[in-house]
Amino acid sequence: MRPRARHPGAVLAALAAALAAPTFGDTPRAVSAPMPAMAAEVTDLRDGKGRDLTVGRCVICHSVEYIPANAPAMDRAAWQKTIQKMKDRFGAPISDEEAKQILDYLSANYSGKSG
Amino acid sequence: MSALTRREALLAAAGFFAAGARGEEKVPAASNGGDLSLATLRGKNPLIQRAFRPPNFETPLADLVPLYTGNAAFFVRYHLPVIPQVVTASWRLQVGGPSAQRPLALSLRELKGSFPSVSLAAVNQCSGNRRGLFSPRVPGVQWGNGAMGNALWSGVRLRDVLHKAGVAADALEVVFNGADTSVLPATPDFVKSLPIDRALDESTLIAFEMNGQPLPHWNGAPARLIVPGWTGTYWMKHLTDIRIQPTAFDGFWMKSAYRIPTGAFPTARFVSQETPETTPITEMLVNSLITSPTPAARLRRGEPAQLAGKAWDGGSGIAAVEVSVDGRRSWREATLGRDLGRFAWREFQLPLDTSSAGALEIAVRARSRNGATQPEALTFNPAGYHDNRVQTVRVEVT
Numbered sequence: 001m002r003p004r005a006r007h008p009g010a011v012l013a014a015l016a017a018a019l020a021a022p023t024f025g026d027t028p029r030a031v032s033a034p035m036p037a038m039a040a041e042v043t044d045l046r047d048g049k050g051r052d053l054t055v056g057r058c059v060i061c062h063s064v065e066y067i068p069a070n071a072p073a074m075d076r077a078a079w080q081k082t083i084q085k086m087k088d089r090f091g092a093p094i095s096d097e098e099a100k101q102i103l104d105y106l107s108a109n110y111s112g113k114s115g
Numbered sequence: 116m117s118a119l120t121r122r123e124a125l126l127a128a129a130g131f132f133a134a135g136a137r138g139e140e141k142v143p144a145a146s147n148g149g150d151l152s153l154a155t156l157r158g159k160n161p162l163i164q165r166a167f168r169p170p171n172f173e174t175p176l177a178d179l180v181p182l183y184t185g186n187a188a189f190f191v192r193y194h195l196p197v198i199p200q201v202v203t204a205s206w207r208l209q210v211g212g213p214s215a216q217r218p219l220a221l222s223l224r225e226l227k228g229s230f231p232s233v234s235l236a237a238v239n240q241c242s243g244n245r246r247g248l249f250s251p252r253v254p255g256v257q258w259g260n261g262a263m264g265n266a267l268w269s270g271v272r273l274r275d276v277l278h279k280a281g282v283a284a285d286a287l288e289v290v291f292n293g294a295d296t297s298v299l300p301a302t303p304d305f306v307k308s309l310p311i312d313r314a315l316d317e318s319t320l321i322a323f324e325m326n327g328q329p330l331p332h333w334n335g336a337p338a339r340l341i342v343p344g345w346t347g348t349y350w351m352k353h354l355t356d357i358r359i360q361p362t363a364f365d366g367f368w369m370k371s372a373y374r375i376p377t378g379a380f381p382t383a384r385f386v387s388q389e390t391p392e393t394t395p396i397t398e399m400l401v402n403s404l405i406t407s408p409t410p411a412a413r414l415r416r417g418e419p420a421q422l423a424g425k426a427w428d429g430g431s432g433i434a435a436v437e438v439s440v441d442g443r444r445s446w447r448e449a450t451l452g453r454d455l456g457r458f459a460w461r462e463f464q465l466p467l468d469t470s471s472a473g474a475l476e477i478a479v480r481a482r483s484r485n486g487a488t489q490p491e492a493l494t495f496n497p498a499g500y501h502d503n504r505v506q507t508v509r510v511e512v513t
Contacts, residue, residue, distance in 0.1 A: 036161035039154035041168060061196055061298050063167040066256075073252035082254065089367060091301020113252065 050105030057094050057102065071110040078113065079106040156333055160187045165256050169193035170333065174261035179425065180406045182453070182462060183236070184264030186325055191333045192241050192262060192347065194305045194368070197296045201353055203337045208276075208321070212290065212358030216281025223323065223337050229279070230271035233320055236459035237343035238265050238427045239350055242373055242396050246499035253499040260404055265425070265460045268341045270322035274315040277359060282315070285361040287387055289314035291340055294353035303367035307349055309342065310385055311359075318343045318430075318458065321354060343458035344398050344430030345383075346500075348373045363387040369395060375496050381487065382429060398429030401483040402503040403436060403463070412510045414475070420467040422449065424506070425460040426481035432457035434486075438465050439478040443505075446480075457484075472512050479506045 042065040045051050058064055074082070083099050083106075086092040094102065153175070154164040162172035170191050178188035203223050211218030221229070240263035247257035256262075277289065288308040295305060313319060320341040323330060330336040335352030342349040348368075363369075374393040382398040389395075403426040414420045426433045432454070437446040452462030467477070480489040489505045 036153040036155055039156050039164055039167055039170070039172070061302065062169060065164075066166050069165065069257050070254050072257075073254045078254060089303070089371070090297075091299045093299070 046109045048105055048109050050101045051109075053098060054102045054105045057092060057098065060092065061090065067106065067110050071112040073113060074106070075111045075113040076103070076107040079103055079111070156191065158187065158331055159191070159333060160185070162188070162190065163259070163261060165258065169196045170198070171256045172333075173258055174264055176260065176406060176409065179261060179264070179404060180423075182455070183266055183326055186266075186328055186331050186334065189239075189264045189266065189325070189331070189334055190241065190262050192256075193295060193352075195295045195297045195302070197298060199294050199353075200332060201294050201337055206337055206355075208338065208354060208357065210276060210280040210357045210359075212360045214283040214286035214359040214361050215277075216283055217279070219280050221276070226271060226276070226321065226338065227323065230275040232269060233272055234267055234269040234324075235318065235320060235341070235343060236265065236267050236455040237318075237341060238263060238399070238458065238460050239341075239347050240399055240427075242346040242348050242500050243498070245502040248502055249493065249495075249499045251495075253497060255499055262347075263404075265427075265455075266325050267327065268320060268322040269324035269327070270320045270338065270341065272317060273319040273321055273340070273357075274317065276321060276357070277314060280357075280359065282311070282359055283361070286311045286359050287361050288364050290356075290358040290360060290364045291349075291351040291354060292356040293335070293339075293351045294355050305351075305368055306364070306366045307351055308364035308366075308369055308388070309349060310387060313342070313345070313383075344428075346373075346396050346399055348396065372498075374498065375500055379494055379496060380501055396500050399427065400501050400503040401428035401431075401433075401481050401487045401489060402426070403479050403481040403489065403506050405477070405479055405506050405508045408467075408477075408508060408510045410508050410510075412508075414467065414469050414510055414512045416469055416472050416512050418469060420469050421464055422467050422477055422479070423462065423464040424479060426451075426463055427460035428481070428483040428485075428487065430458050431483045431485040431487075433461040433481055434484045435482045436461075436463040437480050437482065440468070440475060442476065443478055449479075469512050474509065475512055476507055476509050 041063045045055055045064055045067060055064055080103055083103055087094050152164045153161040155161050156172060163175060165171040165173055170193050172191040174188050174190045206223055207220045208226060209220050243255055244258050244262035245260060246255050247259050288310060290306060290308045292306045321338050322341045323338045325334060330339060338354045340351040340354055369388055373396050375396050377389060377392060377394045385395040385397055403424055405424040407423040422438060426436045436449040438449050439446045449463040449465040482488045489503050491505055493502055493504055
């Protein structure tokens with residue numbers, strides 16, 4: 001299947017809008033729920049310094065929704081460990097200088113670990 | 116079920132209601148692991164897209180209601196992104212290794228025709244099912260409740276195939292590889308091993324059918340391993356190679372991944388892979404899933420309502436499912452459904468008292484025939500495995 005760009009926020013926003021409507025118990029109500037789409041590759045990450053390098057290296061092996069999905073479990077140290085694992089264990093072609101830029105980008109944009 | 120009810124059930128399954136709709140935030144904070152997205156893989160129903168490549172798609176709660184999980188609704192879990200469509204006519208299963216006395220190769224026709232056929236109902240649950248519910252959060256695919264399903268698997272016994280290849284006395288482990296591969300040569304291929312006794316267990320199968328149909332592509336066509344009672348990581352899909360060997364297999368997916376702290380859980384040991392610190396995950400723990408009512412459901416006062424769900428364990432079978440509606444002060448036994456065998460899940464149900472209005476917290480705990488019950492607290496482990504805490508659902512009687 002050819003990857004295509006999509007807007008992951010759109011589906012959630014539509015659902016949020018639908019759910020924000022008042023509820024009436026079990027009374028059916030008309031909502032325009034989006035039809036589930038054919039699965040497609042998520043290719044966009046948050047804008048920021050280092051994004052293109054990060055996307056470019058990560059998508060060699062995996063779609064990038066792994067990154068926002070894991071953000072709640074991540075901080076700078078966890079991203080450091082993950083990038084190291086991708087380099088050392090999985091053979092990701094990332095130089096030390098690139099690894100630093102990717103770490104800065106992910107730490108700044110996808111670190112959601114609390115406590 | 117109306118489309119709306121179904122949609123609500125799907126959302127509830129992913130923890131959407133529990134977490135509340137917060138709109139777009141800098142970092143997804145919902146307890147289900149973030150963005151909820153239903154999408155369709157070719158040949159599948161809409162599933163919760165956890166990741167597109169490698170594909171990791173979760174079964175929505177509504178599709179976990181039937182006794183057998185439908186093939187089109189069954190979850191999809193891969194580690195590597197290159198997943199060939201296997202051509203059955205040219206597919207061969209190679210069986211060899213240093214401890215095989217008579218290495219052989221079998222076509223699918225030979226595999227089906229040379230050994231007694233066996234069918235067995237069993238739960239296939241990903242090791243990381245419910246990882247997204249861990250606290251504190253841990254990295255990995257952020258699964259909710261739906262990285263699991265129950266199916267009728269049909270095929271042949273692995274041990275019959277191994278005996279045809281001749282198992283030498285020094286055999287220690289049996290190693291399994293499938294057709295899926297990585298992009299980069301340096302990425303470790305997804306290869307797993309089993310202890311020889313588990314490989315020779317009569318319940319371990321090479322299956323080519325699921326619920327009476329050929330295995331779907333996304334669930335391992337044309338043949339996969341079935342290791343009833345053990346977590347999904349051992350159920351190698353698109354099986355191509357089996358090696359019997361006298362040594363412990365030292366690949367990444369055994370030595371570094373899918374491991375739990377040694378001694379932390381009361382499950383079967385995998386001695387040849389054990390270190391003082393960590394050991395491979397093996398059997399599933401006793402566990403349950405409430406399918407009805409769904410989280411945050413509103414029940415009408417005075418109208419009949421039913422608690423329903425599924426309970427399973429690592430192969431002892433379910434002895435009882437207990438339900439509390441009074442903050443765990445007292446427990447009542449639910450009615451159990453048909454027994455499909457000790458590796459399948461067991462349905463349970465219990466009428467709910469809706470005579471008084473207000474919030475209702477329903478707690479469910481299953482007990483295995485080996486005496487194990489679901490705990491209140493999570494045994495934290497860094498990979499996010501084995502979340503079998505007592506299940507609760509909060510509803511409102513109005």
